[in-house]
Amino acid sequence: MEVRFRLANSNDLEGIIALCNECFEENTSMEYAKKIYEETKNDKNQIYLVGDVDGKIIAHAKITIIPTIYEKMNTYAILNHVCVKKEYRRLNIATHMLDACSMICKKRGCVCMELWSMNFRVPAHECYKHYGFVVNDAKFFSKDL
Helix, strand or coil: CCCEEEECCHHHHHHHHHHHHHHHCCCCCHHHHHHHHHHHCCCCCEEEEEEEECCEEEEEEEEEEEECCCCCCCEEEEEEEEEECHHHCCCCHHHHHHHHHHHHHHHCCCCEEEECCCCCCHHHHHHHHHHCCCCCCCCCCCCCC
16 A cells, blocks of 8 residues: 655545544535635645545645744744544555655745644654654643633
8 A cells, every 4th residue: 555645635625624524523525625725725834734545635734834033932833634544444554645745844944843742642642742843831822701
């Protein structure tokens, strides 16, 4: 089985949304996904990476590149919606996808990658730790607007 990692395009949206809805217990509509994709598709700092097997999306990661004016922070990336279809897990696909994310981030001048992951995704957390991510001494805060 060969997994091909590549930047997503509008033809991949259905596969991405189906995969993320499954993996993250979400209910994103195609209408919403298409709208946001069209609004952001030319933003070089919004990157959707997919892994496909024979044209079927089996892995996904969203990369957001954040350039800053702060020297220590510099330019960094936040990864989210990192997932592999359940029946393809434990085959090192996530590791290869993180390698692809790292290459993209390095080419874009990022000094680090940060990762958002839901608390219930404990097996994924082990993968991230194995890859070299560390849990920061920080809290993730959010506020509905």
